[in-house]
Amino acid sequence: MTAAASAPTQEPTLAIVRPRRESTSSWPLADRLAHLLCWTVGIGLCLLTAAIVLLMLVKGISQLRLHLLLEPPSPSLHQSQSGGFSTPIIGTLIVTAIGTAVAVPAAVALATWLSEYGRPRWLARAVESGIETIAGIPSIVLALFGLLIFARPFFGILSGSANNGSVSGQSFLVAGLVMALLAMPLVASTVLEGFMQLPPRLREASFALGKTRASTTRHVLLPAIRPAIASGSVLGMGRIIGDTAIIWILLGGTLKNVPVGSAPIVSTLRGTGSTLTSYIYSNAVGEGNSHQKAYAAAFVLLLIVLALNALVTRLSGGRSAYLPGGLGARR
Amino acid sequence: MIPSERRADRGADGTGRGTGSTNHDGARATPPPVRRIAPGRHPRVVSSIQPIDDAGAGNGQGDVGVASATARRRAARPTTAAIERMRVESVSLAYGQHWVVRDVSLPVRQGEVLALIGASGSGKTTLLRSLNRLTEITAGAGRAGRITLDGEEIHEIEVNALRRRVTMVFQQPNPFPMSIFENVAYAVRETPAGRGRRRRRLRRGQLEPAVREALRRAGLHDEVGNDLDRPALALSGGQQQRLCIARALAANPEVLLLDEPCSALDPISTAIIEELIQGLRESVAVVIVTHNLQQAQRVADHVAFMHLGELIEYGTAEQVFDNPRQQRTRDYIGGAFG
Numbered sequence: 001m002t003a004a005a006s007a008p009t010q011e012p013t014l015a016i017v018r019p020r021r022e023s024t025s026s027w028p029l030a031d032r033l034a035h036l037l038c039w040t041v042g043i044g045l046c047l048l049t050a051a052i053v054l055l056m057l058v059k060g061i062s063q064l065r066l067h068l069l070l071e072p073p074s075p076s077l078h079q080s081q082s083g084g085f086s087t088p089i090i091g092t093l094i095v096t097a098i099g100t101a102v103a104v105p106a107a108v109a110l111a112t113w114l115s116e117y118g119r120p121r122w123l124a125r126a127v128e129s130g131i132e133t134i135a136g137i138p139s140i141v142l143a144l145f146g147l148l149i150f151a152r153p154f155f156g157i158l159s160g161s162a163n164n165g166s167v168s169g170q171s172f173l174v175a176g177l178v179m180a181l182l183a184m185p186l187v188a189s190t191v192l193e194g195f196m197q198l199p200p201r202l203r204e205a206s207f208a209l210g211k212t213r214a215s216t217t218r219h220v221l222l223p224a225i226r227p228a229i230a231s232g233s234v235l236g237m238g239r240i241i242g243d244t245a246i247i248w249i250l251l252g253g254t255l256k257n258v259p260v261g262s263a264p265i266v267s268t269l270r271g272t273g274s275t276l277t278s279y280i281y282s283n284a285v286g287e288g289n290s291h292q293k294a295y296a297a298a299f300v301l302l303l304i305v306l307a308l309n310a311l312v313t314r315l316s317g318g319r320s321a322y323l324p325g326g327l328g329a330r331r
Numbered sequence: 332m333i334p335s336e337r338r339a340d341r342g343a344d345g346t347g348r349g350t351g352s353t354n355h356d357g358a359r360a361t362p363p364p365v366r367r368i369a370p371g372r373h374p375r376v377v378s379s380i381q382p383i384d385d386a387g388a389g390n391g392q393g394d395v396g397v398a399s400a401t402a403r404r405r406a407a408r409p410t411t412a413a414i415e416r417m418r419v420e421s422v423s424l425a426y427g428q429h430w431v432v433r434d435v436s437l438p439v440r441q442g443e444v445l446a447l448i449g450a451s452g453s454g455k456t457t458l459l460r461s462l463n464r465l466t467e468i469t470a471g472a473g474r475a476g477r478i479t480l481d482g483e484e485i486h487e488i489e490v491n492a493l494r495r496r497v498t499m500v501f502q503q504p505n506p507f508p509m510s511i512f513e514n515v516a517y518a519v520r521e522t523p524a525g526r527g528r529r530r531r532r533l534r535r536g537q538l539e540p541a542v543r544e545a546l547r548r549a550g551l552h553d554e555v556g557n558d559l560d561r562p563a564l565a566l567s568g569g570q571q572q573r574l575c576i577a578r579a580l581a582a583n584p585e586v587l588l589l590d591e592p593c594s595a596l597d598p599i600s601t602a603i604i605e606e607l608i609q610g611l612r613e614s615v616a617v618v619i620v621t622h623n624l625q626q627a628q629r630v631a632d633h634v635a636f637m638h639l640g641e642l643i644e645y646g647t648a649e650q651v652f653d654n655p656r657q658q659r660t661r662d663y664i665g666g667a668f669g
Contacts, residue, residue, distance in 0.1 A: 205505040205575070208465055209518045209582060210495030219517060224508045322508060 053302070060299020063292040069300070073255040073279070082290065085297050087257050088279035091172070092241060092304075094268070095251070095275055098176025099183055099240040104233045106180070107187035108222075114188075115195035116217050135185035140245035146178035147249055159270055160260035170252040171260065172269045178246050183236035190235060194228025195221065198322050224322045230315040238308045241301070244277040253278060276301040413440040416585050416616040417462060417497070422476035424457050426469060431457045434476070435642040437635055439586060441616040444608060446631030446648070448621060450663065454640040455620045459588050462618065463497035464490050480585070498579035499588040503595050504571035506563035506578075511555050514563045514574055515542040518581040541581060548614075549577035550607050569600025576607065580615070587611065589619040593626065605630050624664060628652055636660045 024032050068084035075082065110127070118124035134142075150158055151169030159171035202224060206216040222229070252258070252272025259267035274282070276297050283294035417439035424432035432454040439445055439462070447455035457466060464485060466472040478485045485493055498518075506514050516538045542559070546552040551573045555561065563574055572592060579587055589608070593601040608630050611617055621627050627634055627648070634651040636644045636659075644651055644660045655661045 199503075199505075201501055201503055201505045202507070204465065204468065204499075205501060205507070205578075206517075207468060208463060208494055208499035208501075208588075209578065210491040210493070210498070211517075212491055220507050 053306075056295070056299050056302050059295040060302070063296040064299060065296070068293065068296055072257075073274075075255065082293070085276065085279050085293065085300075087255070088274045088276045088297065089300065091251070091257065091273045092275040092277075092301075094172050094273075095176050095179055095247065096237050096240045098172065098269075099179030100233060100237050102177060102180035103183040103187055103236050103240075104229070107184045107232065107236070108191055108229060110184070110188045111191035111195060112217055112222070114192055116213060116221070131185045131188055134181065135189070138245070139182055139243050140249070142178055142182055143246040143249035146174060146181075146246070150174040150177075150250075157270075160272075168252070168272075170250050170272050172251065172271065172273060175246055175250040178250055179240045179243065182243060182246065183239045186239055187232040187236040190232030191225065191228055194225035194232075197228075198224055202322055227315050231312045234308050234312045234315060238305055238312075241275075241304060241308070242277065244281055247275050247278045248281065251275065251278065253282070255279065255282065276304075413442040414616075415439070416441050416481060418477075418479045419458070419462075420477040420479070422458070422461065422474065422478055424454065424461050424466065425473045425475075426457075427471040431640050432461075432637075433640045435635075435637070437642065437645060439616050439618055440633075441585065441614075442612060443632035444612045444617045444619060444630050445633045445635065446619050446621055446627040447635050447637060448624060448627050448663075449637035449643075451622075452639070453637040455635075455637045456590055458637070459590055459618060459620050460499075462586065462588055463494045463499055465494070465499065495582045496584050497586040497588060498582055498584040499590065500572070500575050500579050500592050502591045504568055504575055506566070506571050506574050508564060509562070510560045511546075511563050511566070511574060512539075512542055512559035515545050515578050515581045518545075518578045545577040545581035546574075548580050548611070549573045550603065550610075551577055567600070569596050569603060572596060572600065572604060573607065576604070580611075584615060586616040586618065589617065591620055591622060594622065601626070624652075636663060638663070 024035055027035070065084075069089065070086050071084035072087045073083045073085060110131070114124055114127060147169050149155065149169075151167050153161075153165060153167055155169070155174075156165075156167045158173045158177075159168050161167045198221060202220060203216060206220045207213075211219075251274065253274070254272045255274050257268055257271060257273035259271040261267040261270060280294045280297050280301065283290045283297065415438050419435055419437040419439070422432065422435050423430060435458060437445070447459060449455050460466045461474060462478060462485075466474070467490070480488065480493065480496060485497075488496075507517060509517070512535075516535075519538055519541050543552060543556065546555065551570060554570060555566070555574075563571065566574060572595075576587075576589075576592070592608075593604055596604070605626065608617055608619065612632070619627075619630065631648045634644075634646065634648050635642055636651060636655075636657075638659055644655060644657045646656070650656075651660060652664060655664060
């Protein structure tokens, strides 16, 4: 009753006639506090995001110079001579390319099997919980696991080895492969989600034409979920680009690219190097101790990640008649 | 009260359609192509319910059967001899422990349209889907009895081969997310090239005649023929459904199954598709499931009325609609339930 009485004094100037929003003044105190908390957290998060982006923007732009993007790092006591981060940018691209190239086909295959075959049932369940488990493993544990596996002599071809036969287990190839493992659950679950959202009538239409399950998957279902595959891939890339632990352990932590062997591209892939994340780490707290360059690199990294996020939004809202939000959703 | 009103409606509809029928017959100057019966299959030619002009049989010339059509019907009776394509013998269908169709026997004939009518849950769609073994997609589906295609038990036929011979169009238009051309070509492509020969992926030039022919049969070619590369999903709902019919016809099936093909369409698209169905029955056996009694009356030659999984009545459209033998059929047609 008090709510009704106090209402006109709260919003007396509204000219447009609208039903008044539910007032919280009649709610119990605990509910009102929780309500307030929800608002505070929501607004706080917005402010925090804006602060991060703005701070990186201001700090980054003020520190960013063109030569930083073009010069490789060179260890020096003088900041003016320690170079830029051209090789970390290239390193980021290499690791992301390897990781994505391995993770996406594997994840699509995995999601296809789970969605379209998935027999026997218990095996499908096991695979699903396997994906969830990998998704939950901290990346530093995955990195250690990678080191255990890839430092074996059997995998010597993937990284450098010393004269006594011991294998370093650290290279772009190794880091890329473990990154693929890191990204795969994310890609697989996005693709699987895409399969789940397809209406059964699409499959039936193909079966009713006498098409096999394989043909249906290849020619109808996969094209129909192309936006899901695309956005899953981009999400996976974002995950790879942002990870530091795997890079720190499996890429050797050398600022410059150190090739192994003499073959032109393979030597780089087998060698160690750095990415933007490890460059930021070593400049922010490590031996580099150059905050300015860390800010500039972080700004570049943030730009890449934001661009990828925008790409996800573009792709997932893309034209797919049989996924929500697509062309067919109108009907 | 209600039944008599419905009857009056039907009468009014009937006269309306009667005047329209002359237009329709006039428009159909060239008869639809008659499908050649593939050698090696042995269709059983049975005596048709309707009087058949023997001279017209086989080549589909002339609308000789018009005389036997009732005033209510829009189109002429089929002119070819009815050829029994499929036979449903004492078929019962179950999902798990739940029987949805009980002991149904029916013939499916080329040269006529068979309509399955009945209330929701009467098992008519399940029966339809069992004809090309699409029920098997659902886990736990089972069947008792015999279904034959040209005398051969359909369980003995490789399932994808069967589904190329008995194709289906669904309630919702469901074109694939590709071009118009690709939608139809998909049905033609990858058909096994015969025993011993390797499967060969056909080039566009080789597929195009078949694609255009299928679009012509589905009455869509005039509208889309000059731009086959348009995305199929940019078509209107009625065009999409005709594209689905074209797709289903592209594999040159013996039987075409239609599961409420017009229920998602507007009246004009519905009329176009109904006309199309009547033209198709000469070259392919057509089975249509419909909720719409008027539609069944307009397009069907034979009608099977199902109720709670049982076949209550089967007969010619005239007989079932004008003189139903069973009380339940009378109630349903009169609008007492359903």
